[in-house]
Amino acid sequence: MLCFSNLHAQEASKDSANEDPPQRITFSTIPNTREDSLLPYYEALKTADFGSQRFSIFEQLVEEHIKKGNTDSILHYGNLYVKELGNWEKPDISKNLHYAKAHYFLGIGSHFNGLLDKSVEWHIKGLQEAEAANSNEYQFKNKIGLAHNYILKSESDKAIAMLTKAITNFGAEFPDQTIQARILLGNAQLSKQAYVLAKKEFDEGLRMATDFKNLEKELTVKLEIAKLAEAQADYEKAFQGYESVRNEALSNGFIAIYFEGSLLLGRLYYKEGMYETANIALSVAYINAINRENLQFQREALIVQARSFSKLEDYKNAYAIMTQLFGVNNQINTKQQREIIKELEIQYETLQKEKAISSLEEDQIIKAAELERQKTIKNAFLIGFFIILIPVIALLYLYYQKIQTQSELTKKQEEINTQKVTALKQEQELNLIKASIEGQDEERKRIAQELHDSIGGNLAGIKLQVSTMTGDSDKWKAINSQLDETYQLVRDISHTLIPKKFKQHAFSDLIREYIASISSSGKIKISFHPHPEMDINALDEKVQMELFKVIQELMTNTLKHAEASNVDIHLSLLNKELSLLFEDNGQGFDVSKIKEGIGFENIRSRIKELNGKFHIDSSKNRGCVISIEIPITTTSHEI
Amino acid sequence: MKYNLIIADDHKMFIDGLLSILSDAPEFSVTTTAKNGAQVIKYLDINGTKDLHLLITDLSMPEMDGIELNRIIKEKYPTLKTLVVSMHIDGGMIEKLIQNNVDGYVPKNAEKDELLTAMRTIVKGEKYFSRK
Numbered sequence: 001m002l003c004f005s006n007l008h009a010q011e012a013s014k015d016s017a018n019e020d021p022p023q024r025i026t027f028s029t030i031p032n033t034r035e036d037s038l039l040p041y042y043e044a045l046k047t048a049d050f051g052s053q054r055f056s057i058f059e060q061l062v063e064e065h066i067k068k069g070n071t072d073s074i075l076h077y078g079n080l081y082v083k084e085l086g087n088w089e090k091p092d093i094s095k096n097l098h099y100a101k102a103h104y105f106l107g108i109g110s111h112f113n114g115l116l117d118k119s120v121e122w123h124i125k126g127l128q129e130a131e132a133a134n135s136n137e138y139q140f141k142n143k144i145g146l147a148h149n150y151i152l153k154s155e156s157d158k159a160i161a162m163l164t165k166a167i168t169n170f171g172a173e174f175p176d177q178t179i180q181a182r183i184l185l186g187n188a189q190l191s192k193q194a195y196v197l198a199k200k201e202f203d204e205g206l207r208m209a210t211d212f213k214n215l216e217k218e219l220t221v222k223l224e225i226a227k228l229a230e231a232q233a234d235y236e237k238a239f240q241g242y243e244s245v246r247n248e249a250l251s252n253g254f255i256a257i258y259f260e261g262s263l264l265l266g267r268l269y270y271k272e273g274m275y276e277t278a279n280i281a282l283s284v285a286y287i288n289a290i291n292r293e294n295l296q297f298q299r300e301a302l303i304v305q306a307r308s309f310s311k312l313e314d315y316k317n318a319y320a321i322m323t324q325l326f327g328v329n330n331q332i333n334t335k336q337q338r339e340i341i342k343e344l345e346i347q348y349e350t351l352q353k354e355k356a357i358s359s360l361e362e363d364q365i366i367k368a369a370e371l372e373r374q375k376t377i378k379n380a381f382l383i384g385f386f387i388i389l390i391p392v393i394a395l396l397y398l399y400y401q402k403i404q405t406q407s408e409l410t411k412k413q414e415e416i417n418t419q420k421v422t423a424l425k426q427e428q429e430l431n432l433i434k435a436s437i438e439g440q441d442e443e444r445k446r447i448a449q450e451l452h453d454s455i456g457g458n459l460a461g462i463k464l465q466v467s468t469m470t471g472d473s474d475k476w477k478a479i480n481s482q483l484d485e486t487y488q489l490v491r492d493i494s495h496t497l498i499p500k501k502f503k504q505h506a507f508s509d510l511i512r513e514y515i516a517s518i519s520s521s522g523k524i525k526i527s528f529h530p531h532p533e534m535d536i537n538a539l540d541e542k543v544q545m546e547l548f549k550v551i552q553e554l555m556t557n558t559l560k561h562a563e564a565s566n567v568d569i570h571l572s573l574l575n576k577e578l579s580l581l582f583e584d585n586g587q588g589f590d591v592s593k594i595k596e597g598i599g600f601e602n603i604r605s606r607i608k609e610l611n612g613k614f615h616i617d618s619s620k621n622r623g624c625v626i627s628i629e630i631p632i633t634t635t636s637h638e639i
Numbered sequence: 640m641k642y643n644l645i646i647a648d649d650h651k652m653f654i655d656g657l658l659s660i661l662s663d664a665p666e667f668s669v670t671t672t673a674k675n676g677a678q679v680i681k682y683l684d685i686n687g688t689k690d691l692h693l694l695i696t697d698l699s700m701p702e703m704d705g706i707e708l709n710r711i712i713k714e715k716y717p718t719l720k721t722l723v724v725s726m727h728i729d730g731g732m733i734e735k736l737i738q739n740n741v742d743g744y745v746p747k748n749a750e751k752d753e754l755l756t757a758m759r760t761i762v763k764g765e766k767y768f769s770r771k
Binding site for chain 1: 648649650651652653654655656657659660662663697699726747748750751754
């Protein structure tokens with residue numbers, strides 16, 4: 001290929017020498033190295049964060065590449081843009097503007113590659129997204145791109161309608177785009193051979209371009225004006241226009257314009273029958289297009305070149321060019337196909353990814369469900385544990401209480417037992433004393449009776465016998481009186497010996513004696529007031545006995561607990577009711593708190609048997625008053 | 640007229656004393672003597688009270704004492720007079736005897752004359768109670 005182009009270059013130099021064209025036209029290849037102007041972008045891209053920052057660098061890079069017509073670069077960054085957008089973790093709404101931009105870039109790239117349908121497709125997508133994102137700029141840009149394609153596809157009316165509307169809608173806001181739109185409008189009119197209208201649009205575009213000092217657009221418009229001149233068969237003007245624009249574009253770095261200028265120039269040479277020159281121009285344009293990988297230009301250059309060679313009847317070269325053209329066409333087709341395949345691949349990949357995502361989501365849902373389940377189980381365990389714990393605690397508490405009450409009970413029982421034991425002991429002692437006293441009494445009674453009855457009786461008998469002898473002597477009289485004295489002595493002795501019971505001692509005396517035995521210690525003063533004493537002494541013996549025991553019990557209590565110094569016992573019988581009032585001046589007790597011991601219990605049961613009433617009145621440090629009332633139905637007169 | 644007596648006392652010495660003073664009072668003759676009340680009742684049950692006028696009895700005797708004896712006699716043989724001669728001068732006992740229609744009471748240490756007076760008063764149909 002390089003050889004081939006060199007050959008053409010040599011030819012061209014020959015041509016130019018022979019023909020001596022009116023203007024000197026130079027053709028040269030443009031070095032296609034990485035431009036230094038783009039370096040900062042590449043550097044920035046290396047360090048840029050993923051997301052908006054990177055996207056804005058893409059945008060600027062692509063804009064640069066569009067200016068230079070680097071199709072592959074445009075498509076590369078366009079695709080990268082779309083790809084990174086896909087991975088961008090932002091809601092779709094915020095992605096729309098970026099998609100509008102990316103698809104616009106892809107549309108431009110496809111257009112440069114001659115893939116017009118593809119380009120239309122991208123632009124429509126971009127347009128929709130720009131509308132969704134409410135971006136006027138990209139609506140305008142995409143519409144312009146679309147119109148460009150329509151023009152190339154010879155749908156000029158469609159393009160005109162679209163552009164006119166777009167200019168009225170957005171014209172004022174974006175002057176650069178408006179210039180482009182005017183140019184395209186002119187193009188459209190041109191293709192419809194409406195030269196006057198086209199001229200008008202171009203003039204308007206040129207005016208705006210110069211006004212806004214947009215050199216690129218100015219050159220583009222100028223190129224279009226040259227095209228118009230060509231269409232109007234003003235070849236001289238066209239040639240000049242192409243040449244000047246081409247050169248200016250080259251010197252200012254607008255490579256795309258330079259290409260187009262070169263191509264148009266080549267075509268013009270061809271039209272004018274300057275086939276050799278045309279071939280040289282086209283060859284250079286072709287080489288430059290190859291360098292830029294711009295297939296559209298390559299194709300157009302080759303078509304014109306093939307015709308030119310055929311006109312020159314250089315069929316060998318024409319054939320070679322045709323082969324190249326075929327190759328380029330093929331390349332375009334394969335590219336288109338590759339594009340389709342790529343798209344399919346992308347679709348497949350997206351599907352795959354979606355699947356992966358959905359499976360991931362499913363996994364997540366399953367995991368979440370599992371987590372939820374475990375949580376529920378944990379909660380259930382916890383709740384169950386508490387539910388079990390509460391009755392266990394309650395049971396423990398109850399058990400503890402039970403143990404406590406049991407220990408208290410045993411304590412109380414022990415207390416009661418000791419009380420009982422002491423009471424029993426006391427009773428035993430009392431019984432013992434009683435028994436010994438009774439025994440003593442019995443003995444004394446027997447001795448007294450013996451003394452009284454036997455010795456007394458015998459003495460009486462002796463006295464009677466002696467009395468019959470009194471008449472005999474005074475001595476007997478003396479004996480008689482001595483006997484009488486002895487008899488009296490025996491009686492007295494026996495009477496003092498005889499126990500109270502025997503003597504039928506009164507109940508009141510018994511109590512007095514009991515009191516005397518207690519108060520003999522001197523610690524306590526006891527007074528007893530029976531009233532009326534006679535009636536009380538005449539009470540039934542059973543009642544007397546019970547009363548005596550009750551008094552004994554009360555006395556014991558007082559001596560044990562009260563620490564009293566004075567006790568008053570009132571016993572009175574009035575209106576067939578016996579009342580016992582027992583008062584002490586001891587320390588007293590709280591009636592509501594007193595645990596009625598065995599003593600009180602005994603008294604209660606005794607009084608209950610006599611159908612009596614029992615009442616305690618006491619308070620701390622106020623002594624104690626106990627009153628007992630017993631109804632008396634019968635009194636015993638038996639003595 | 641002769642009065643027949645029956646004497647009950649568990650002390651032989653007192654009966655002997657009584658018999659010795661009765662030798663000075665010929666109108667009285669002792670039909671029988673007994674050691675306790677039960678013997679008296681047994682004798683009366685067998686022989687009846689015919690020709691018997693007066694019972695002289697002690698109070699404290701074994702088996703049947705004078706109070707009981709007096710009660711039974713006054714119930715069964717009301718015609719037989721009773722004179723109690725006892726060491727006891729207890730008001731309550733005397734009261735009980737009077738309730739049972741005893742005819743007389745004399746303490747044991749009474750003089751010979753008082754005893755005889757009591758006996759004579761009772762057999763005449765009157766009551767005699769010693770002042771002591």
